[in-house]
Amino acid sequence: MSLGVEILISALLVIGGCFGLIGSFGLLKLRGAMQRLHAPTKATTVGVGASLIAAALATYMATGVANWQGVLVAAFLFLTAPLSGLMLAKAHRHLDRPTVPPTGTGAPWAGERPVKP
């Protein structure tokens, strides 16, 4: 493995770790459930993404075989992260009842009783 590739892999790992750390720090610093929900989205996208690219690169350089399973990990993360975020936001809305703007379409938000005319 050449020095340049090693530096690239290390840089990707450090970047991934930094974003994971910032995401966790955000959980501490931000206020309220909804703001805190924003922080971990960083860890799953850029944080895990950078680590996956580093892992794929290291495997390829060491064995000469491309590691496509990392692509699957990224794909599953990108598919499931919005769903868990949506479910947490829904739970927050039903438990804590924050005031939210109207839909503007005449229909209520999903899961709410229709507004009586």
Next chain:
Amino acid sequence: MKRIFPHPMLSAALFLAWLLLAGGVALNSLLMAAILATLIPLATQAYWPGRPQIRHPLRLVSYVALVLWDVIIANIQVARIILFMPADRIQSAWITVPVDLPCPEAIALLAGTITLTPGTLTAEFSADNKALLIHALHAPDPDATRDEIKSRYEARLQRIFR
């Protein structure tokens, strides 16, 4: 053909995903991939009656590339907010985004895009599927955030799916 493969795109995706999981194109993994790609769409078609009409697959690819790029940029912006902005100066806002997309798949894609680009998060759908409730971490101008989502993502999805 339509009765055996109710969702050809889903079948293709499952086939590919299994081959990636198996890590090779040996005969047994090809066979297993074919079985799964046939059975899973058949078993789930009752929950998924419609079929998305993708007019421009190439535009879908460029859309994914655009979103990936935006994810990186937005991550850096949000990291700066978390690290350097005092907590009492962060102006969070709930924003209603009216959507005009032809099929549930397109709306799901828009909702996922909003959540993945950090700083905005899809929290709810309206009961008639014509509006999304999103939460923005720091949006001093909520209308600008809404307009950016509509012009940058929704307009592109409209061209892909219609």
